[in-house]
Amino acid sequence: MARKVRGEAPATAAAKSKPRVGSSTRRLPPPASPSSSSSSPSPPPPPPPMSTVRDSSSSSKRGVMEICDRWLSANDSYTQDSGSSRPTFGYITSSELPNSSPFLPSSATLVGTQSTNGKKRKFAPGQQASDEDEDEDEDDMQFDLRTALQAKVTSGSSSPSPVDQRPVKFRPTPRPPGAEDGSTILVKMQHNYFPGYVVEYLPAQTIEDQRKGMDRYRVCTQLDGEILKRRNEIILLSEDGIADCRLGEIRTTVTSINNDATTRPPTPPPRTTRRAKPLSPAAFGKLSREAQIRYLHPLLHDIIKEAYTCSQWRADAFYGSTVQRAALKQEAQYGDIREAELVTVIVPELERWALRAERWQGVAKQSDDEPARPVGSERYESLSITERRNFVTDVLLPEAIIQICILSFDHPASDSPQQLYGQARKRLGELAMEDDVSGWNMRLVEIYEARSRMRKRKGLPREDLTSFEKRQIRVVEGELVSWTGRIRKVFGADIKGVAPINAPLVGI
Incomplete structure (x- = not known):
């Protein structure tokens, strides 16, 4: 593209030109005299060594650009004085840059630009170069050099930083407070939550399983026993979710225990008095309760004959004073066997064997076929019929429970009968203290107390409102009310107190 040369007088050209902001108007030097033109022009002064520049990191880039501007100015003067073409820029290596240049790597090399016009620009006498032309030339060269600088700086700074390849140290998820072994919790079963307690915490063993939420809790519930659950399937007593979670409902009914000890045809006496073959605890546990009592007949006969030394203390107390006999009732331990089973199954079976026909005296069911x-x-033998009945309940019944306990657990073969007897009594005492029903009732009370506190903290209504309190809050017939986590309808009979609306977990 041809460049325009204005021929106005210097003053006129200077007056009409509008210098841009940041630019300066500069005149060309006067033409050299013939004597001076005949001699070879002196080369431009060498650029100042960049290594001498000690600039701060914040102004190092500006210092480099100032050095480049001075180098451009020196080349312009040399071109106009010597009449030769503008020289080609060489390379500026990193050794010429300040040591404090943070934006250039040690291997950076800045490539200069070459003049697009190899000939000297000539002007007629009396003419001067336009300021706009000079500015365009300076802008072109500065733009090219700055572009090269910026390109190298950007390419050097955009190198990816080294990635830390060290393996991540795996740490198992810590156990949350309130989830200790034995702690009462709520366990999600399908859509409802039921009481339970923590048996064991099983954290994930790899970081992949941990990210997938594979931490497990071994929990125990009343209906399903021990099961594995994830963290989002249990609620701790200290968590907000206990306030309005949907509680399940367990209802217990009286189990009908059928026993034919009083109606079964008489059994002939055994042909031999030899004891039955010893059974393992697993095999003995598979027998029905009636079969277990029949298995104990030989040992129970030894108790009646006062030939079993381990139970002699109980027989002596029964034959002693009235006070001693009354104290035997406090010594009886039945472990976790329910009273209904004692009355319905075990006692009738013992009376059937120990009394035989005597149990029917004065009763129409008496049979002459009884052995x-x-x-x-x-x-x-000196006891009356009534006293022999008492002997069955006060002596034979607790001793039969002890023998059932001995035969239900493994024990070393070297243990003596006296050692086994003492261990069984201790075990029955522990089972009585760990009564299943009473234990779950205590956990249920703990859950209700924590739920009530959390509902009060969150501003939710109480769940144990009386009929009068329900009328005070104006519960209308058919209105849906959230009660113990369940949605149920309220009818007029409920408001009058005929049927309570709040149905807690029953039988836990």
Whole structure:
């Protein structure tokens, strides 16, 4: 593209030109005299060594650009004085840059630009170069050099930073407070939550499983026993979710225990008095309760004859004073066997064997086909029928429970009968303290107390409102009310107190 040369007078050209902001008007030097033109022009002064520049990191880039501007000015003067073409810029290496240049890597090389016009620009006498032309030339060269600088700086700074390849140290998820072993919790079963407690915490063993939420809790519930659950399937007593979660409902009914001890045809006496073959605890546990009592008949006969030394203390107390006999009731331990099973199954089976026909005296069901009852010691034979019934309930019943306990657990073969007897009594005492029903009732009370506190903190209504309190809050017939986590309808009969609306977890 041809460049325009204005021929106005210097003053006129200077007056008409509008210098841009940041630019300066500069005149060309006067033409050299013939004497001076005949001699070879002196080369431009060398650029100042960049290594001498000690600029701060914040102004190092500006210092480099000033050095480049001075180098451009020196080349312009040399071109106009010597009449030769503008020289080609060489390379500026990193050794010429200040040491404090943070934006250039150690291997950076800045490539200069070459003049697009190899000939000297000539002007007629009296003419001067336009300021706009000079500015365009300076802008072109500065733009090219700055572009090269920026390109190298950008390419050097955009190198990816080294990635830390060290393996991430795996740490198992810590156990949250309130989830200790034995702690009461709520366990989600399908859509409802039921009481339970923590048995064991099983954190994930790899970082992949941890990210997938594979932390597990071994929990125990009343209906399903021990099961595995994730963290989002349990609610701790200290968490907000206990306030309005949907509680499940457990109702217990009286189980009908059928026993035919009083209606079964008489059983002939055994042909031999030899004891049955010993059974393993697993095999003994598979027997029905009636079969277990029949298995104990030989040992129970030894108790009647006062031939079993381990239970002699109980027989002596029964044959002693009235006070001693009354104290035997406090010594009886039945473990986790329910009273209904004692009354319905075990006692009738013991009476059927120990009394035989005597149990029907004065009753229409008396049968002449009954075999003879087992004969006991002299003291036993001196008892009346009523006293022999008491002997069954006060002596034979607790001793039969002890023998069932001994045969239900593994034990070393070297243990003596006296050691087994003492261990069984201790075990029955522990089972009585760990009664299943009473234990779950205590956990249920703990859950209700924590739920009530959390509902009060969150501003939710109480769940144990009386009929009068329900009328005070004006619960209308058919209105849906959230009660113990369940949605149910309220009818007029409920408001009058005929049928309570709040149905807590029953039988836990």
